[in-house]
Amino acid sequence: MPCDTPVIVALDFPEAASAIAMAEQLDPAKCRLKVGKELFTSSGPAVIEQLHQRGFEVFLDLKFHDIPNTTASAVRAAADLGVWMVNVHAGGGRRMMNACTEILHSREGHRPLLIAVTVLTSLEQEDLQEVGVDIEPMVQVQRLGRLAQECGLDGLVCSARESRALRGALGDDLLLVTPGIRPSDASADDQKRIVTPAQAMTNGSSFLVIGRPITRAAAPAQALDRILAELQQA
Numbered sequence: 001m002p003c004d005t006p007v008i009v010a011l012d013f014p015e016a017a018s019a020i021a022m023a024e025q026l027d028p029a030k031c032r033l034k035v036g037k038e039l040f041t042s043s044g045p046a047v048i049e050q051l052h053q054r055g056f057e058v059f060l061d062l063k064f065h066d067i068p069n070t071t072a073s074a075v076r077a078a079a080d081l082g083v084w085m086v087n088v089h090a091g092g093g094r095r096m097m098n099a100c101t102e103i104l105h106s107r108e109g110h111r112p113l114l115i116a117v118t119v120l121t122s123l124e125q126e127d128l129q130e131v132g133v134d135i136e137p138m139v140q141v142q143r144l145g146r147l148a149q150e151c152g153l154d155g156l157v158c159s160a161r162e163s164r165a166l167r168g169a170l171g172d173d174l175l176l177v178t179p180g181i182r183p184s185d186a187s188a189d190d191q192k193r194i195v196t197p198a199q200a201m202t203n204g205s206s207f208l209v210i211g212r213p214i215t216r217a218a219a220p221a222q223a224l225d226r227i228l229a230e231l232q233q234a
């Protein structure tokens with residue numbers, strides 16, 4: 001059944017058994033699931049197949065960042081897994097992103113959504129400065145977002161702090177996928193550019209990526225329900 005809620009739960013677990021145990025507490029009508037570097041490195045494509053069998057759409061969050069040929073081939077391999085969404089780093093540049101969109105459009109059959117990571121939500125201005133980017137996250141996100149849009153990507157990963165400005169600058173067509181979501185009573189953990197679920201929706205985010213506030217809650221399904229209820233009121 002296609003899912004019409006905006007929540008994507010991040011399954012950041014060390015192995016498949018705990019990820020599947022978490023998935024079994026959740027309802028595919030209420031959320032999609034994200035498989036990231038830790039789980040995919042330990043468990044590989046089999047865990048994606050197991051999640052598909054349970055009715056979940058999967059965002060494969062491996063944030064590919066390499067030369068154009070290598071990145072595009074990795075994106076094609078992700079498409080072959082039947083995932084709903086896959087991503088690359090916009091910092092890989094125009095030729096890399098063009099290679100990815102070309103390879104997806106040239107293949108037959110299922111085409112996942114392809115989105116580009118702009119500036120990680122764990123980074124703030126001082127972190128950017130340290131790596132030689134002497135502008136505010138908001139400005140860098142818009143620069144990379146525009147580049148990804150020109151390359152034909154379906155959307156961006158950014159903080160919901162930037163969603164409103166991105167809608168103004170780049171329009172309503174791009175999907176804005178926003179991690180760094182924290183209910184007002186939750187710990188920020190290692191995230192810096194955080195936003196509450198309701199505020200993220202109000203700002204124009206398309207999807208909210210939420211990990212620990214759900215997966216580390218005493219009752220994950222109820223934590224998800226509370227967030228969905230908050231979104232209904234937004």
Ligand SMILES: O=c1ccn([C@@H]2O[C@H](COP(=O)(O)O)[C@@H](O)[C@H]2O)c(=O)[nH]1
Pocket residue numbers: 010012036117119120121122157158179180181189191209210211212213
């Ligand atoms: O900029 C980014 C890009 C990806 N992520 C991923 O989202 C989740 C967030 O998990 P929380 O537990 O809710 O912090 C995690 O899998 C990250 O790898 C991100 O946080 N920021």
